[in-house]
Amino acid sequence: MYYNQPGYPSMGSGQPQAPSKPNRLAVTGEGSVYAAPDRAMITIGVITESPNLSTAQKENSDKTAAVINSLLALGIPQNDIQTTSYRIEPQYDYENGKQIFRGYKVEHQLQVTIKDLSKTGQVIDKAVASGANFISSIQFTFSNPDAFYNQALTLAIQNAQQKAVVMARALQVTLNPVPIVVQELSQNLPPRPVPFQAMSLAQDSGVPIQPGENKITATVKIEYTYG
Secondary structure, eight states: OOOOOTTSOOSSSOOOOOOOOOEEEEEEEEEEEEEOOOEEEEEEEEEEEESSHHHHHHHHHHHHHHHHHHHHHTTOOGGGEEEEEEEEEEEEEEETTEEEEEEEEEEEEEEEEESOGGGHHHHHHHHHHTTOOEEEEEEEEOSSHHHHHHHHHHHHHHHHHHHHHHHHHHHTOOBOSSOSEEEEOOOOOOOEEEEOOOTTOOTTOOOOOOOOOEEEEEEEEEEEEEO
16 A cells, blocks of 8 residues: 655656647748739729719710720620729819809729730720720739749748758757648739829820739748757
C-alpha cells in the first residue's frame, strides 16, 4: 500500500501535462505576372437636359438608340451592350437664396464589352459621333483571368517557401517542409481602370488606345513547424 509522504508528490493525483506546442514559423509570399489584356470594358453615357421631362427622355432615347446601332454596326454583339444606369434628376438654379426649377436631366449609361481591342478607338469615335457625351472609364481585362492569377499564386507560394528556408537556416533549426497552414491573402483583382473623358473629343478624333499590360499579384501566408 502506498502512502503520501511529506515532500513527495502524489503519484495518483497528479494532473496530466498538456503536450507542448510545436514551434511555428510564419511567412508571407508574393508573386506577380504581367500579361497583355485581351478585352476592354467601356462605360458610355448619353446625358440630355430639357425643361420638359418627356422631351429630355425622348432625346435621350433617340441618341442612345443611335449609339447602340453604331456599336452593332461595328460588330459588337447585342449581348455585350448592357444598360448599367438610367437616372432622371430634376435640375435647379439658385438665385438670391431661392431654388428655381430649371428642368430635368436624363442619363443613360451603357457598359460595352469589346473582345477585339483593335476596335476600342473606333467604338469611342462612333459612340461620340452618334450622340454619346459621357465616357467614365476604360477597363482592360482578360477573358480568362484565373489562368494568370493561378500563375501568380504559384509564384507567391514559392516565394514564401524560399523565405521559410532562409529563416530556418539563419535560426539554425530544422524546418518541417510540409506547412501546417496555407492562407490565401489576395483575391483576383478587378479590371484595371483607365480614366477617360469624352466631352472634348471631336467626332473624327481617331482616339489611340494602348492597353499595355496588366499586373496580376497574389499573396499568401504560410506557417511551418520547426525543431
